[in-house]
Amino acid sequence: MFGFLKQVGDYSRGAAAAAKGITQGLAVTFDHMRRRPVTVQYPYEKLIPSERYRGRIHFEFDKCIACEVCVRVCPINLPVVDWVMNKETRKKQLKNYSIDFGVCIFCGNCVEYCPTNCLSMTEEYELAAFDRHQLNFDNVALGRLPTSVTMDPSVQPLRELAYLPKGVMDPHGIPDEEGRAGELPQEVGADPSATRQHQ
Ligand code: SF4
Ligand code: SF4
Structure with missing residues (x-):
């Protein structure tokens, strides 16, 4: 029992x-x-890259003086600066400029040290290609301005984590007037009494 x-x-x-x-x-x-799902339904929805995002480099041919500083500061000597000496002006004349994004590590050194600011990092991150040689951008490809996620009518732009209000993790359905958490890069270290302008 x-x-x-x-x-x-x-x-x-x-x-x-x-x-x-x-x-x-x-x-x-x-x-x-x-x-609600946090997952971004790419490519119908895209996150807005942050202000300091280091995407595809933009190059302005007319501002380049072919000094090759970008090559020297690059950890892998990547930019190819093709120039000839103009005997009349006795100055270097740029012929071609290229960066291979299949090799670039997007460190931003070339952008930082270029004396004429003809290089800049864009928010473009869609660099996938079937052939790695297509990632070798010449000065024409580098001169193309990126399509901003917020200006593209075919996609739904969503705020990425850095833009979301405090405590919010889901980028969907956030009203435009709802400010982001934290400070904008230009506000860091600025006078706190100054009016803060959120996105
Ligand atoms: S550092 Fe700037 S100006 Fe000099 S070669 Fe490179 S891109 Fe041109
Ligand atoms: S971003 Fe860095 S790795 Fe890429 S070209 Fe510039 S210096 Fe070189």
């Missing part, structure tokens, strides 16, 4: 533990069913 009662007791405890585990699992499942 005692053995039977013990068996019943063990079985009851096991059943209660199993029910508790199932309830906890279902609670997590139902909790997630109530949440």
Whole structure:
């Protein structure tokens, strides 16, 4: 009799533990069913890159003086500066300029040190190609301005984490007037009494 009662007791405890585990699992499942998806439905939705995003480099041919500083500061001597000496002006004359984005590590050194500011980093990150040689951009390709996510009518721009209000993780359905958490890069270290302009 005692053995039977013990068996019943063990079985009851096991059943209660199993029910508790199932309830906890279902609670997590139902909790997630109530949440909106955080996943960005690329390419119909795209995140707006942050102000300091280091994407594809933009090059302005007319401003380049062929000094080759960008080559010297590049960790892999990547930019190819093709120039000839103009005997009349006795100055270097740029012929071609190229950067291979299949090799570039987007460190931004060339942009930082260019004396004429003819290089800049854009927000363009869609650089996938079937052939790696297509990633070798000449001065014409480098001179193309990037398409801004916010200006592209075919996509739904979404704020990335750095732009979201405090405590919000989901980029969907945020009203435009709702400010972002934290400070803009130009506000860091600025006078706190100055009016803060959020995005
Ligand atoms: S550092 Fe600037 S100006 Fe000099 S070669 Fe490079 S891109 Fe041209
Ligand atoms: S971003 Fe860096 S790796 Fe790429 S070309 Fe400029 S210096 Fe070289």
